[in-house]
Amino acid sequence: RMMGLPIDRLVVATNENDVLDEFFRTGVYRVRGSADTHETSSPSMDISKASNFERFVFDLLGRDGAQTQALFGDALAGEGRFDLSQDPRFAEAATRYGFVSGKSTHADRLATIRDNHQRHGVTIDTHTADGVKVAQALRGDPAVPMIVLETALPIKFAETIFEALGHAPERPAKFDGIEALPKRVHVMPADVEQVKAYIVQHCD
Known part of the structure; x- marks a missing residue:
């Protein structure tokens, strides 16, 4: 968008671990503790803080390195959060950069997987379902195409797909018999130098 691509909006979708949704809605970035980080059916989105x-905040603040460092250093270390809601530049997250956000729950994922399968005959994974659900809710102008990027294969989340559709997802041929393939495990101590040496020995 900053390079001139005609992107109307960039939709951020989260699951129940809504660190980014909270920020884009309120201006408050709050790192979650383990008690507030939930295990969900879209596990790659189970984050306590955003990598x-x-x-992005550096750009949002006019590329002010000192302020960015203060927020992600002192503020997060001391309070576990920072608040940009009163900073006039926070509004630019939407107006200049085009960000909007929303949250999807387990029930939303099931409903979206089911709806997508019934209407289009396509099975989507749980993470993609989060994206589709939020994208539909924040579609905006129907004349503007909305693109949702698929993020994983449904077979990786077969239990949730079965819960949504009543049958397991199709398994790609390359995964046939994968459970019967030999497993290679080498238990090592938590020692960096030994791990490095092992990699050197086995990665010719």
């Missing part, structure tokens, strides 16, 4: 988020 690389400081890069």
Whole structure:
């Protein structure tokens, strides 16, 4: 969008671990503790803090490195949060950068997987379902196409797909018999140098 691509909005979808949704709605970035980080059916989105988020905040703050460092250093270390809701630049997250956000729950995922399968004959995974659900809710102008990127194969989340559709997802041929393939496990102590040496020995 900053390079001139005609993108109307960038939709951020989260699951129940809504660190980013909370920020884009309120301006408050709050790192979650383990008690507030939930295990969900879209596990790759089960985060307590957002990776690389400081890069966006750096741009949002006019590329002010000192303020970005203060927020992600002192503020997070001391309070576990920072608040940009009163900073006039926070509004630019939507107006300049096009970000909007929403949250999806387990029930939303099931309903979205089921609806997508019934209407389009396509089975989507749980993470993609989060994206589709939020994208539909925040569609905006129906004349503007909405693109949702599929993020994983449904077979990886067969239990939830079965819960939504009543049958297991189709298994790609390359995964046939994968459970019967030999497993290679080498238990090592928590020692960095030994791990490095093992990699050198076995990665010619």
